[in-house]
Amino acid sequence: MNAVIISSRQKPFVLALLGLGLVLPFAIYPVFLMKGLCFGLFAAAFNLLLGYVGLLSFGHAMFFGWSAYITAHAAKEWGLTPELAILAGVALATLLGLVVGWLAIRRQGIYFAMITLALAQLMYFVAVQAPFTHGEDGIQGVPRGRLFGLIDLGDTLTMYYFVFAVFVASLLFLYRVVNSPFGQILKAIRDNEPRAISLGYEVTRYKLIAFVISAAFAGLAGSLKSLVFQLASLADVNWHISGEVVLMTLLGGVGTVLGPTVGGFLVVAIQDYFAGIGSLVIIIQGIIFVVCVLLFRSGMIGVLTPWLKRRGING
Amino acid sequence: MVMKRLLLGAAALALSAGMAQAQYSDNKVKIGILTDLSGTYSDLAGKGTIVAAQMAIDDFGGKLNGQPIELISADHQNKADIASGIARKWYDTEGVDAIAELVTTAAAIAVREVSKEKGKIDLVSGAASTPLTNDKCSATGFHWTYDTYAMAVGTGDAVVKNGGKTWFFLTADYAFGHNLQAQTERVVKANGGTVKGSVKHPFPNADFSSFLLQAQASGAQIIGLANAGADTINAIKQAKEFGITQGGQQLAGLLVFITDVHSLGLENAQGMMLTTGFYWDMDDQTRAWSKRWSEKMGGGKMPSMVHAGTYSQVLHYLKAAAAAKTDDGVKVADEMRKLPISDFFAKNGKIRADGRMVHDMYLAQVKKPSESKGPWDYYKIVRTIPGDEAYQPLSESTCPLVKK
Numbered sequence: 001m002n003a004v005i006i007s008s009r010q011k012p013f014v015l016a017l018l019g020l021g022l023v024l025p026f027a028i029y030p031v032f033l034m035k036g037l038c039f040g041l042f043a044a045a046f047n048l049l050l051g052y053v054g055l056l057s058f059g060h061a062m063f064f065g066w067s068a069y070i071t072a073h074a075a076k077e078w079g080l081t082p083e084l085a086i087l088a089g090v091a092l093a094t095l096l097g098l099v100v101g102w103l104a105i106r107r108q109g110i111y112f113a114m115i116t117l118a119l120a121q122l123m124y125f126v127a128v129q130a131p132f133t134h135g136e137d138g139i140q141g142v143p144r145g146r147l148f149g150l151i152d153l154g155d156t157l158t159m160y161y162f163v164f165a166v167f168v169a170s171l172l173f174l175y176r177v178v179n180s181p182f183g184q185i186l187k188a189i190r191d192n193e194p195r196a197i198s199l200g201y202e203v204t205r206y207k208l209i210a211f212v213i214s215a216a217f218a219g220l221a222g223s224l225k226s227l228v229f230q231l232a233s234l235a236d237v238n239w240h241i242s243g244e245v246v247l248m249t250l251l252g253g254v255g256t257v258l259g260p261t262v263g264g265f266l267v268v269a270i271q272d273y274f275a276g277i278g279s280l281v282i283i284i285q286g287i288i289f290v291v292c293v294l295l296f297r298s299g300m301i302g303v304l305t306p307w308l309k310r311r312g313i314n315g
Numbered sequence: 316m317v318m319k320r321l322l323l324g325a326a327a328l329a330l331s332a333g334m335a336q337a338q339y340s341d342n343k344v345k346i347g348i349l350t351d352l353s354g355t356y357s358d359l360a361g362k363g364t365i366v367a368a369q370m371a372i373d374d375f376g377g378k379l380n381g382q383p384i385e386l387i388s389a390d391h392q393n394k395a396d397i398a399s400g401i402a403r404k405w406y407d408t409e410g411v412d413a414i415a416e417l418v419t420t421a422a423a424i425a426v427r428e429v430s431k432e433k434g435k436i437d438l439v440s441g442a443a444s445t446p447l448t449n450d451k452c453s454a455t456g457f458h459w460t461y462d463t464y465a466m467a468v469g470t471g472d473a474v475v476k477n478g479g480k481t482w483f484f485l486t487a488d489y490a491f492g493h494n495l496q497a498q499t500e501r502v503v504k505a506n507g508g509t510v511k512g513s514v515k516h517p518f519p520n521a522d523f524s525s526f527l528l529q530a531q532a533s534g535a536q537i538i539g540l541a542n543a544g545a546d547t548i549n550a551i552k553q554a555k556e557f558g559i560t561q562g563g564q565q566l567a568g569l570l571v572f573i574t575d576v577h578s579l580g581l582e583n584a585q586g587m588m589l590t591t592g593f594y595w596d597m598d599d600q601t602r603a604w605s606k607r608w609s610e611k612m613g614g615g616k617m618p619s620m621v622h623a624g625t626y627s628q629v630l631h632y633l634k635a636a637a638a639a640k641t642d643d644g645v646k647v648a649d650e651m652r653k654l655p656i657s658d659f660f661a662k663n664g665k666i667r668a669d670g671r672m673v674h675d676m677y678l679a680q681v682k683k684p685s686e687s688k689g690p691w692d693y694y695k696i697v698r699t700i701p702g703d704e705a706y707q708p709l710s711e712s713t714c715p716l717v718k719k
Contacts, residue, residue: 138421229399
């Protein structure tokens with residue numbers, strides 16, 4: 001698979017990043033890294049829609065949060081092993097993605113965003129009321145359990161490598177999707193939908209598939225997060241999260257593979273390291289966003305892309 | 316000979332240094348204040364609790380058996396996930412030994428879970444819900460200032476005995492609101508009152524008109540407000556605008572802080588019955604402490620029970636850590652349960668097996684504007700509710716730590 005998607009000139013770059021991911025937990029607090037990876041994956045899933053199909057969903061929190069709830073519930077109440085709990089969460093997110101996508105892709109632009117937002121709010125209030133979510137308290141004290149019944153994820157470092165492995169595999173998959181004939185068609189739809197239709201592509205079907213893939217990976221990110229923090233709460237389904245993922249994607253760079261991850265880490269870092277100064281966090285986040293939009297409109301990785309391209313690396 | 320003594324001395328020194336390290340992790344005692352610094356509850360908790368905790372550390376002398384005491388703080392924004400993340404980070408990387416304050420039940424429970432897992436101490440002052448000392452109880456977790464049970468026993472009981480027999484509840488639609496309503500309903504029914512109905516409103520909410528009209532139509536004598544902070548304030552103000560209070564129905568705020576009364580103004584709040592764990596103008600000790608706190612806050616404010624409770628819990632933690640000669644969570648928690656609590660906040664406090672700090676509560680009535688002699692002179696203390704009556708009996712607790 002490597003041969004198909006990663007050129008020989010990219011290899012050292014990719015290997016260096018992988019190596020960095022492996023040693024980083026010894027230098028930086030692993031739980032913070034895991035949070036960054038989860039949100040990075042979430043943003044990468046979101047980016048598949050926004051960056052490659054040009055669809056701005058404003059309801060991705062519903063996949064992220066609901067998957068987190070299902071995983072937490074499955075691990076805590078049903079006693080499933082973590083991989084099965086995650087699968088349960090992702091399955092629900094995929095199903096939700098299918099239903100929501102099927103409804104929403106019939107409209108475009110602001111209407112598409114509004115439909116996704118409305119459905120996400122609907123699912124938010126279901127989460128508020130459903131007894132198994134425990135309302136405002138959330139599902140707390142979720143056991144991380146043993147992976148495949150063997151590997152104890154209670155250890156922070158073990159958990160980190162598990163999250164990192166899932167993250168890398170997911171990102172490779174998303175990269176593969178984008179750089180496939182399927183991905184080419186998605187980009188064609190993004191750039192000129194009528195032309196794609198006139199070429200004979202069934203645009204709605206492609207959009208729906210992309211939407212479902214995006215929802216599934218958003219769900220995967222939510223599931224991982226609920227195991228990392230041993231908690232699934234209303235905050236994960238709140239529309240703030242839908243907004244934050246847009247912010248992460250834009251900061252890092254829309255339509256780049258690594259951009260959303262960088263954006264995810266950046267936003268998580270702002271929230272974590274500035275938590276001590278209270279309400280100013282939101283203001284700082286806003287200022288950084290404004291500065292980014294003004295100075296590098298294509299996001300952090302987007303700005304680096306020409307430089308990387310010269311070295312034969314696709315950002 | 317001299318050499319031998321020198322060696323002995325050096326060995327003794329090395330040993331004592333080693334012991335000190337074993338007793339106090341990172342050679343310091345570190346307390347974290349995790350609270351709402353920016354949202355709905357930042358007034359009744361917030362910055363004031365950091366000031367209160369610092370006062371407790373200063374009053375203790377700033378050092379614990381020679382080890383420095385440090386204080387850090389952060390804003391959990393009333394969100395469980397942020398609270399849990401910060402608590403985990405503090406325990407893992409900052410060497411925090413105990414986390415205090417913890418307003419908002421969801422955040423408190425999130426920190427409780429992390430603390431339990433790590434064997435560290437959590438001291439809850441601002442959060443209200445009873446699960447903290449029931450199914451979510453922990454050997455190293457404490458609930459200090461008040462809870463929904465005590466609120467119901469105080470306010471609910473007093474209102475029914477004053478003739479408020481029929482009730483209608485206006486309830487914040489989340490775990491805390493449901494908990495407060497259930498506790499109050501229990502007290503109302505036990506005293507021979509009836510509940511005519513209830514309506515749930517979203518949290519937080521600004522427009523109460525439709526809910527208040529339902530409450531009005533119910534014809535109940537008492538409209539019980541099972542909510543807190545800005546929601547309670549808005550509901551009371553709007554009830555007045557609708558003429559509900561003038562029409563003969565009474566409002567009962569089931570969780571009202573002095574900061575809420577201050578926001579409402581005596582004109583709007585007069586006559587209201589409420590339950591509190593602390594009032595600044597009780598005696599010389601409370602007045603002296605409150606004055607000091609007020610000066611540190613820049614003046615013009617008086618502490619809520621959450622502020623005073625935070626001081627009390629941090630001071631008690633330090634006393635216990637000094638007595639136990641360690642900052643090991645489980646050992647200090649045992650010591651905390653043994654030591655009685657006696658300070659300006661709690662005169663005869665004691666900690667039970669479920670982590671509940673039992674102390675006297677006070678039933679207060681808000682003064683009329685004509686009765687108030689100055690700023691923050693708001694309450695008449697009607698009755699002192701003995702701790703054993705105010706809090707849920709241990710026999711009813713579902714906490715697994717309680718031996719039955």
